[in-house]
Amino acid sequence: MTILIKEATIITPSEEQRTDILISDGKILQLGKALKYAADRVINASGKYVFPGGIDPHVHLHLPSPAGFSSDDFISGSIAALFGGTTSIIDFVTPTRGQPLIEALDLRITEASDSLVDYSFHISPVEWRSTTEEEIKECIRRGFTSFKIYLAYQKSIGIDKEVLFKVMKVVGKAGGIVTAHCELGEDVDRLRNEYAQNGHTSPLYQALSRPPQTEVDAVKMAIKMAEKTSCPLYIVHVSSGASLIHIRWAQQNGLPVMAESCPHYLLLNEEKYQGDFEKAAPYVLSPPLRKTEDQQLLWRAFINGTLQTLGTDHCPFSMQQKAFGKHDFRNIPNGAGGIEHRLALLHTYGVLKKKLSLQRFVEISSSNAANIFGFEKKGKIAPGFDADMILWNSETTNTISAKTDHSNCDINIYEGFKTIGAAETVIKGGEIFIDNGKLLQKVPGKLILRKPFDITIKQ
Numbered sequence: 001m002t003i004l005i006k007e008a009t010i011i012t013p014s015e016e017q018r019t020d021i022l023i024s025d026g027k028i029l030q031l032g033k034a035l036k037y038a039a040d041r042v043i044n045a046s047g048k049y050v051f052p053g054g055i056d057p058h059v060h061l062h063l064p065s066p067a068g069f070s071s072d073d074f075i076s077g078s079i080a081a082l083f084g085g086t087t088s089i090i091d092f093v094t095p096t097r098g099q100p101l102i103e104a105l106d107l108r109i110t111e112a113s114d115s116l117v118d119y120s121f122h123i124s125p126v127e128w129r130s131t132t133e134e135e136i137k138e139c140i141r142r143g144f145t146s147f148k149i150y151l152a153y154q155k156s157i158g159i160d161k162e163v164l165f166k167v168m169k170v171v172g173k174a175g176g177i178v179t180a181h182c183e184l185g186e187d188v189d190r191l192r193n194e195y196a197q198n199g200h201t202s203p204l205y206q207a208l209s210r211p212p213q214t215e216v217d218a219v220k221m222a223i224k225m226a227e228k229t230s231c232p233l234y235i236v237h238v239s240s241g242a243s244l245i246h247i248r249w250a251q252q253n254g255l256p257v258m259a260e261s262c263p264h265y266l267l268l269n270e271e272k273y274q275g276d277f278e279k280a281a282p283y284v285l286s287p288p289l290r291k292t293e294d295q296q297l298l299w300r301a302f303i304n305g306t307l308q309t310l311g312t313d314h315c316p317f318s319m320q321q322k323a324f325g326k327h328d329f330r331n332i333p334n335g336a337g338g339i340e341h342r343l344a345l346l347h348t349y350g351v352l353k354k355k356l357s358l359q360r361f362v363e364i365s366s367s368n369a370a371n372i373f374g375f376e377k378k379g380k381i382a383p384g385f386d387a388d389m390i391l392w393n394s395e396t397t398n399t400i401s402a403k404t405d406h407s408n409c410d411i412n413i414y415e416g417f418k419t420i421g422a423a424e425t426v427i428k429g430g431e432i433f434i435d436n437g438k439l440l441q442k443v444p445g446k447l448i449l450r451k452p453f454d455i456t457i458k459q
């Protein structure tokens with residue numbers, strides 16, 4: 001299919017540029033003024049921005065939990081992503097202990113094969129075995145260059161300092177990157193059990209058992225390890241302002257440290273844990289929501305470049321599933337959705353509130369993730385790149401609700417949030433998927449394979 005987009009306003013690192021865009025065979029063929037071509041479809045984009053398709057570097061679709069699978073599978077989750085202007089995601093491969101990484105990877109590739117958006121995975125070494133080094137190298141040879149480690153969840157998938165050192169040493173040398181969930185698992189487990197044993201079982205105590213210091217200490221440990229091993233480090237879902245000081249310090253000292261936060265840490269705070277179970281349980285996440293001051297510090301970190309990406313950590317559970325922990329917060333499945341709202345929230349509360357420029361919006365929602373994770377042909381509107389792009393109407397208003405969103409969950413933690421700006425047309429791989437609020441096709445997305453790389457990223 002060929003598409004000619006007329007009069008698009010695209011955002012380059014230095015300016016806004018008015019151009020036509022010619023798309024052919026899934027790629028951007030040409031940019032230029034007044035292009036002439038007998039395309040299958042001509043779209044007039046005057047008055048609209050054309051952004052590179054959103055890349056959400058942190059989603060969990062079809063995630064197993066003791067309360068059952070998370071609400072969105074790869075079909076419903078990717079449809080919600082497309083409606084919000086996200087055309088690529090990175091999900092996770094989480095083996096059980098004893099299971100080879102490659103075996104878990106192959107299973108996950110099959111599970112994800114009906115995703116409508118393009119997808120890749122962060123792969124989790126959950127232990128160190130005699131074969132782990134070779135398994136990591138094999139993952140990289142197969143095109144998976146990012147490895148997610150958990151410093152929380154020590155009893156199931158979490159690893160300790162010694163294993164972290166070994167993983168980072170191997171990954172760094174092989175041209176990959178380690179992404180880290182930074183909460184000190186032992187401290188969290190101790191607090192959880194203490195609260196529960198003393199009869200404190202409401203959702204509030206899930207949050208209180210994961211204080212900011214457990215994140216800060218883990219961030220410090222991971223940064224120290226990045227320094228020792230020269231392995232690039234990407235800290236996921238930073239929630240606390242105090243963590244940013246250490247991340248900033250690392251970056252100013254030339255360490256390859258990058259970090260992500262999520263819309264819920266920017267826009268919601270710990271007051272959500274007050275009130276009865278039904279009110280508070282939807283906000284049970286890890287790390288938990290923090291204070292208003294943390295929100296302000298996180299915004300500032302997006303402005304000054306300490307934080308590079310906004311991931312959603314999309315992992316919704318229904319109210320019925322949350323009720324598994326009605327009498328003990330330790331049984332509430334952790335997680336909430338957001339995959340559909342990332343761009344609209346960032347636009348409304350970042351760009352329109354004059355915190356972020358449009359250049360920064362494009363970097364945070366797409367290009368930085370492409371650079372950090374080695375999506376060579378994504379994250380930019382330029383000849384030769386994948387034709388993943390969205391026509392953005394800056395004036396479309398919406399009120400977020402679980403009743404109208406496309407996620408398969410009866411909870412939406414942004415319920416009632418007003419947004420301005422929306423993806424009107426969504427093109428992925430040179431095909432139109434969303435046109436004026438309608439999903440036109442359900443063609444499966446592509447598995448994105450990546451090469452080992454050197455990271456250069458704009459801070």
Ligand SMILES: [Zn+2]
Nearest residue numbers: 058059060313
């Ligand atoms: Zn996550």
